[in-house]
Amino acid sequence: MSKTAKDITGQRFGKLIVTGPAGYGWNGRQKISLWECRCDCGNTCAVPGYLLKSGRRKSCGCIRSTPDQLIGKRFGKLTVIAEDLDNNTTLHKVICRCECGREKSVAIRDLKNGRITSCGCDKVSSRKHENNVESRYSDKLEAFRQGDLSAVETLAEWVYIWTRNVLPNVIKETTVCMYTETMERHILPYLGKERLEDVTEDAVMRWVKSLQNTPMQGTQNTYMTEGTLRNTFSVLSGCMRDAQKIGLIARNPCTELSWTLRAKNIWEEKQWLDDDQLNILKPVLFEYKDENGYPLGVGFQMLLCTGITLSEAAALRWREIDFEKGEFRLQYFIAVKREYGSGGTRRYEPEPLTGRKRRTVPVPFFLLKRLKDIQRQYQGGPEEFVLCKSREEPVRMSRMREILTRRGKACGLGNITPRMLRDTYAIHAVQAGASSDMIAELMGFSSSQQVIRRYMPRTTLDKKELMRRMFRMYEAPVSGGQEDIRI
Numbered sequence: 001m002s003k004t005a006k007d008i009t010g011q012r013f014g015k016l017i018v019t020g021p022a023g024y025g026w027n028g029r030q031k032i033s034l035w036e037c038r039c040d041c042g043n044t045c046a047v048p049g050y051l052l053k054s055g056r057r058k059s060c061g062c063i064r065s066t067p068d069q070l071i072g073k074r075f076g077k078l079t080v081i082a083e084d085l086d087n088n089t090t091l092h093k094v095i096c097r098c099e100c101g102r103e104k105s106v107a108i109r110d111l112k113n114g115r116i117t118s119c120g121c122d123k124v125s126s127r128k129h130e131n132n133v134e135s136r137y138s139d140k141l142e143a144f145r146q147g148d149l150s151a152v153e154t155l156a157e158w159v160y161i162w163t164r165n166v167l168p169n170v171i172k173e174t175t176v177c178m179y180t181e182t183m184e185r186h187i188l189p190y191l192g193k194e195r196l197e198d199v200t201e202d203a204v205m206r207w208v209k210s211l212q213n214t215p216m217q218g219t220q221n222t223y224m225t226e227g228t229l230r231n232t233f234s235v236l237s238g239c240m241r242d243a244q245k246i247g248l249i250a251r252n253p254c255t256e257l258s259w260t261l262r263a264k265n266i267w268e269e270k271q272w273l274d275d276d277q278l279n280i281l282k283p284v285l286f287e288y289k290d291e292n293g294y295p296l297g298v299g300f301q302m303l304l305c306t307g308i309t310l311s312e313a314a315a316l317r318w319r320e321i322d323f324e325k326g327e328f329r330l331q332y333f334i335a336v337k338r339e340y341g342s343g344g345t346r347r348y349e350p351e352p353l354t355g356r357k358r359r360t361v362p363v364p365f366f367l368l369k370r371l372k373d374i375q376r377q378y379q380g381g382p383e384e385f386v387l388c389k390s391r392e393e394p395v396r397m398s399r400m401r402e403i404l405t406r407r408g409k410a411c412g413l414g415n416i417t418p419r420m421l422r423d424t425y426a427i428h429a430v431q432a433g434a435s436s437d438m439i440a441e442l443m444g445f446s447s448s449q450q451v452i453r454r455y456m457p458r459t460t461l462d463k464k465e466l467m468r469r470m471f472r473m474y475e476a477p478v479s480g481g482q483e484d485i486r487i
Contacts, residue, residue, distance in 0.1 A: 008035060008052070013053075013057065014055075014057070014059055015062070016037040016040075016052065018037050018052070020036050021035060021036070022035055025046075033048070034046045034047065034049070035052065039060035045061075054411070056410075067094050068083070075116075076116075077098050078111065078117060078118060081095050081097050092107065092292075093108065094106060098119035100119065102119040137160040140160070145165065149248060152196070153195055154192065154195055154196065155187075155191050155196055156192035158196060158248060162242060163183070166242055177335075179235050179239075183239070186232045187207075190210060197249060199249075204254055208229070265456075266455055272420060272424040273416075278424075281408065281411055286298070288300075294388070295374055296387060296400070299313050299387045300400075302316075303421040304421045304422075306364075306425070307361065307426060308328065308330060308422075311334045311335070313387060315333050316328065316385065317385055318381065318384055319382035321368075323372055326368050327361060328360065328363060330353060330358060330444070334351075334394050335350070348394060356445065358444075359441065361442060371386070404417065404421075423455070426455045427455060430456060430457075435448075436451040439455065
């Protein structure tokens, strides 16, 4: 046992009691201490110390429910009747029978955390609400198409028309779905009933402050991030801009308020991970494995070492990794699609990247080697997703975010987000001497100005000091009386 390792013999971690040291193991290139533990069920096991201290290991594995142990148990309206033998994903799934008589394949984790409690029949009331909205606004949509602008009165009515008659003509389906969901979750509950002419600068400012000061839906202490708030504000601004173009309002109330949501400069805010923080986070993050032992932690390593987004990492297939050239050929991202009239049903599907987002990204040799080892060990086929060993279903991005958040807090680093890993990559590139154009090309930004605003250090010189430094070589005293004159 290392001299610096704290002796934890006799301490309890969940159902495990540490009985003594068990030698050493390796976590990547890092040597770690192992501890012999006795579980309350009677089994013994050797566990890395950092897993015990972070709370990730609480038993020898006996607390994990197998499909057989769940048969006959009830979760909401669902009763488990059998294991799903046709399951081709990395998740453990069971067949459940709903109170309504329908059967559904459900992941065990979704049953245990309460995410799924029925086959979908409890969403009938939600669908009825959507049908009522459709019947109430469809006449206004038809009147608008006939040129009658007077039919549109409230913001909710205009949003209904905007998302169905205006946006589909100019942007992709996935973007329309994203705008629609943003409106329904963050904008319409506050401003939807307001008449368009009553959505003034003051009303928008009150709405912005309410988003800043109110926890997000379904949480107690999680507030909207600056980036999400800025994107939400942008959606409302675009909606009001189109209303102004058509003639529904005289002016866009969001135009004069854009200063309130200026993009942060990450360099100045120091919102990235320094070397000390990375040394703490890497062991508990990069080596994370799912319930089947698949190394999902490599996804976080991809974000930090290549600067790609989480949606791009989730969409990456083995055929898009060029091991000879040492690069990712990024062609797709995972998009969230939402169907109207389906009770809020979402589909997660790969969508093609366009413009500068469709790119090749160099991969460090150590990450390339690890990916090669994973592909060899799990026999990853060309069409399988890298992060979940599946041809059909990509890894859930919400799961990856939750893993990152939990481990960041367990390490004492607070709320770590995928964007923070990407920002850290950008800051490392700046520190290594990369130009804004190069960083924009690597990370898929549409212009280098975005990189300059977000990542490049800004000068603190005033104008006079700048002039003094620029022309220092020309300074020379010239006799001109009692005082020297400098030119």
